[in-house]
Amino acid sequence: MPDPQPPSYLQAPGKSFWRDIVKVYKLPPQDLRRLEICCDCLDRIAQARKVLADGFDRAAMNAWRDSAKVFLSATRAMGIDADPEGGK
Numbered sequence: 001m002p003d004p005q006p007p008s009y010l011q012a013p014g015k016s017f018w019r020d021i022v023k024v025y026k027l028p029p030q031d032l033r034r035l036e037i038c039c040d041c042l043d044r045i046a047q048a049r050k051v052l053a054d055g056f057d058r059a060a061m062n063a064w065r066d067s068a069k070v071f072l073s074a075t076r077a078m079g080i081d082a083d084p085e086g087g088k
Helices: 012-024 029-053 058-078
Strands: none
């Protein structure tokens, strides 16, 4: 059976993480939804980084912080050791 494809709405960071994870882990259906959430968080982190590169922005900082927390929580729930800044 082929690996499940990433949702089409994901951006490059999320799609890349999705593909890397499904190559290594055989995730049950409930974890595929958690993986989708992780990938969405990585996309939001990348967007926040772009804004923060131009200087401090409270909304971007909050988005980065909140997305990193959700990412870490979801990866822990799946038993995957991953870094929201490094992706894997």
